[in-house]
Amino acid sequence: MYTSIIAGLGHYVPDNVMTNEDLSKIMDTSDEWITERTGIKERRWIDPKTDDSPSTMGTKAAKMAIANAGLVADDIDFIIFATLSPDYYFPGPGVMVQDQLGIKEIGALDVRNQCSGFVYSLSIADQFIKTGMYKNILVIGAENHSGGLEKSDRGRGVTVIFGDGAGAAVVQRCEDADRGILSTHLHSEGKHAEELALIGPNTGRWVPEIIEENDAEDSSYYPHMNGNFVFKHAVTRFMEVIGEALMANNKKSEDIDLLVPHQANLRISQFVQAKMKLSDNQVYNNIMRYGNTTAASIPIAMSEAFQEGKIKQGDLICLAAFGSGFTWASALIKW
Numbered sequence: 001m002y003t004s005i006i007a008g009l010g011h012y013v014p015d016n017v018m019t020n021e022d023l024s025k026i027m028d029t030s031d032e033w034i035t036e037r038t039g040i041k042e043r044r045w046i047d048p049k050t051d052d053s054p055s056t057m058g059t060k061a062a063k064m065a066i067a068n069a070g071l072v073a074d075d076i077d078f079i080i081f082a083t084l085s086p087d088y089y090f091p092g093p094g095v096m097v098q099d100q101l102g103i104k105e106i107g108a109l110d111v112r113n114q115c116s117g118f119v120y121s122l123s124i125a126d127q128f129i130k131t132g133m134y135k136n137i138l139v140i141g142a143e144n145h146s147g148g149l150e151k152s153d154r155g156r157g158v159t160v161i162f163g164d165g166a167g168a169a170v171v172q173r174c175e176d177a178d179r180g181i182l183s184t185h186l187h188s189e190g191k192h193a194e195e196l197a198l199i200g201p202n203t204g205r206w207v208p209e210i211i212e213e214n215d216a217e218d219s220s221y222y223p224h225m226n227g228n229f230v231f232k233h234a235v236t237r238f239m240e241v242i243g244e245a246l247m248a249n250n251k252k253s254e255d256i257d258l259l260v261p262h263q264a265n266l267r268i269s270q271f272v273q274a275k276m277k278l279s280d281n282q283v284y285n286n287i288m289r290y291g292n293t294t295a296a297s298i299p300i301a302m303s304e305a306f307q308e309g310k311i312k313q314g315d316l317i318c319l320a321a322f323g324s325g326f327t328w329a330s331a332l333i334k335w
């Protein structure tokens with residue numbers, strides 16, 4: 001009987017820092033509004049003059065995770081890549097990472113589950129490890145949001161929140177039954193698909209049609225978010241799915257050493273923390289520095305928390321995410 005441990009973590013963010021002050025120069029917003037509503041002070045946005053992309057950033061994060069696991073790239077036997085902002089419409093960035101790492105012709109899978117993409121990917125990796133199929137799986141979450149955001153007053157409700165970056169984990173086979181991913185919990189509610197979505201272009205309305213329509217009012221090719229609606233669902237689903245993970249393992253909130261929530265909004269994390277009566281030391285947040293990096297947010301946060309000594313062997317770590325789909329998910333890990 002195998003278990004799956006996280007043997008190494010890594011992250012990479014673009015050098016280019018965009019502060020709230022910087023944003024207020026290109027749209028009608030302010031540091032005060034962004035800080036009060038979201039907790040974000042700055043985020044990283046790719047400088048188009050660099051070669052940063054979801055695949056190249058993912059590869060950099062992966063190299064760090066592989067080194068931290070004490071492995072070399074050829075030890076990896078499967079790649080799972082979660083993103084909503086792939087380099088290309090197709091193929092997905094998983095195969096690009098295989099090429100950029102220069103490794104043998106292993107399988108590469110792309111996951112389209114937005115903010116909960118990393119937890120979904122971790123769950124897939126866990127199943128492949130537990131069946132005995134693979135030993136070392138690279139799980140990556142990476143996003144280039146800045147390239148597709150509407151940088152104007154009309155887009156400000158969405159644009160100020162999102163940042164770019166990548167995080168990665170090596171999920172490894174372990175024979176110690178007391179360690180590893182204890183359980184994962186995955187959910188979706190597709191009736192709310194359009195509440196947080198980028199609708200066009202799509203397979204029913206291709207780019208040439210959009211160009212031909214030339215409609216200045218059309219914002220369908222920018223991300224749309226019904227902020228209040230998403231916020232209300234997020235707090236409910238975060239609570240539910242964390243509770244589900246605890247109940248499945250006969251644990252209580254006080255048993256959690258560190259909750260690493262998807263960094264959607266500091267107010268959401270603080271609400272969950274207060275409701276679950278968790279101390280500041282039990283919850284990790286870095287949204288202040290990176291904004292919401294969707295599929296990359298949990299692995300970036302875990303990698304930083306690990307570097308800061310906030311995740312240690314024997315700790316009970318809870319991951320939880322909610323986002324577009326809607327999809328939501330959690331994982332409970334005995335480190």
Ligand code: UT7
Nearest residue numbers: 029030033037115156157160227228230231234264265323
């Ligand atoms: O990661 C995936 C999951 N995503 C989330 O969980 C995000 C959930 N939602 C949120 O985090 C919040 O809804 C937001 C941060 C997006 C928005 O905060 P809010 O408190 O819900 O603000 P609002 O959308 O109700 O807007 C309040 C006001 C509006 O003005 P009026 O109508 O009251 O005059 C907006 O036009 O704030 C205005 N506003 C802004 N003002 C300055 C919206 N965006 C901005 C902005 N700067 N960037």
